[in-house]
Amino acid sequence: xxxxxxxxxxxxxxxxxxxxxxxxxxxxxxxxxxxxxxxxxxxxxxxxxxxxxxxxxxxxxxxxxxxxxxxxxxxxxxxxxxxxxxxxxxxxxxxxxxxxxxxxxxxxxxxxxxxxxxxxxxxxxxxxxxxxxxxxxxxxxxxxxxxxxxxxxxxxxxxxxxxxxxxxxxxxxxxxxxxxxxxxxxxxxxxxxxxxxxxxxxxxxxxxxxxxxxxxxxxxxxxxxxxxxxxxxxxxxxxxxxxxxxxxxxxxxxxxxxxxxxxxxxxxxxxxxxxxxxxxxxxxxxxxx
DNA sequence: AATATTTGACCGCC
DNA sequence: GGCGGTCAAATATT
Numbered sequence: 321x322x323x324x325x326x327x328x329x330x331x332x333x334x335x336x337x338x339x340x341x342x343x344x345x346x347x348x349x350x351x352x353x354x355x356x357x358x359x360x361x362x363x364x365x366x367x368x369x370x371x372x373x374x375x376x377x378x379x380x381x382x383x384x385x386x387x388x389x390x391x392x393x394x395x396x397x398x399x400x401x402x403x404x405x406x407x408x409x410x411x412x413x414x415x416x417x418x419x420x421x422x423x424x425x426x427x428x429x430x431x432x433x434x435x436x437x438x439x440x441x442x443x444x445x446x447x448x449x450x451x452x453x454x455x456x457x458x459x460x461x462x463x464x465x466x467x468x469x470x471x472x473x474x475x476x477x478x479x480x481x482x483x484x485x486x487x488x489x490x491x492x493x494x495x496x497x498x499x500x501x502x503x504x505x506x507x508x509x510x511x512x513x514x515x516x517x518x519x520x521x522x523x524x525x526x527x528x529x530x531x532x533x534x535x536x537x538x539x540x541x542x543x544x545x546x547x548x549x550x551x552x553x554x555x556x557x558x559x560x561x562x563x564x565x566x567x568x569x570x571x572x573x574x575x576x577x578x579x580x581x582x583x584x585x586x587x588x589x590x591x592x593x594x595x596x597x598x599x600x601x602x603x604x605x606x607x608x609x
Numbered sequence: 610a611a612t613a614t615t616t617g618a619c620c621g622c623c
Numbered sequence: 624g625g626c627g628g629t630c631a632a633a634t635a636t637t
Contacts (some may be wrong), residue, residue: 452614454629467628483628 343367438497444484448502462488472504479503 346364450468457464463486470478480502487493 453631455614455628456627457618459626465627469629481628 358493379473435501436497436499440487440493440495442493444494444496446481448504450482461485463491470502470504472502476504 403509449471451471452466453469454467455464456467462590465483465485468484470480472478480498480500482499483497485497487495522557
């Protein structure tokens with residue numbers, strides 16, 4: 321009955337966690353920038369402390385464990401007819417049984433709930449791993465909209481999705497709409513205190529966002545693996561979501577499609593350790609479809 | 610072979 | 624019927 325049992329609390333917590341992480345990244349940037357920023361570093365530490373306090377208070381009031389998150393989120397999004405989008409029977413059950421058109425599994429369109437919020441950002445950064453599942457041209461908009469779902473949708477039933485669209489007014493910015501909260505519990509709340517900004521160490525592993533990201537800057541959770549980096553990194557950025565929307569030097573492109581990786585901090589040795597930096601670009605966990 | 614992305618088709622809502 | 628969100632076969636990548 322208290323407010324912490326509802327979805328808003330979950331969203332609130334997610335946003336706090338996000339704020340915490342961004343602050344952490346900011347702190348890292350500050351500390352890497354070096355001298356003369358002690359005050360800023362102090363301030364970032366204080367902000368982090370506040371985030372920690374609020375988050376832990378929230379958790380103590382109502383343990384929002386991943387299981388309770390599942391409960392909270394379920395019911396707001398029943399994706400398909402009766403099986404609730406669980407695809408519990410062998411992953412292949414979702415595939416068409418043959419060249420039968422006109423019978424795609426019936427599904428209910430999600431309604432946007434209060435678990436939907438939009439951010440504008442110049443980075444496509446967050447702590448979750450996403451998998452793109454669609455892209456659409458949107459009427460009267462210049463840029464297409466890309467649709468992402470949580471990588472753990474099938475393995476853990478996480479129903480979080482997000483939509484990303486470039487802003488017309490400022491094509492360097494993205495409008496990112498998050499729909500639903502994550503119910504997956506892997507990497508959900510990485511120990512943000514030691515999160516470092518994603519600094520790609522190899523050119524071929526560059527990511528996205530424009531020149532300034534080559535300097536330690538805001539981290540990103542997405543990675544483009546583009547082998548023909550003739551263009552600016554801004555183009556990488558564009559290619560991340562709209563590989564076909566490149567203007568200009570597009571003729572040189574071989575249309576290698578982007579891949580998206582979750583960017584995780586390696587506190588424990590995981591399988592990808594050849595990364596010279598402290599980040600490991602973890603491929604999306606295996607999963608059956 | 611396993612997994613991810615692309616992209617046209619399909620579906621529900623307005 | 625149009626539009627936007629999702630599905631899933633085909634294709635690309637690792």
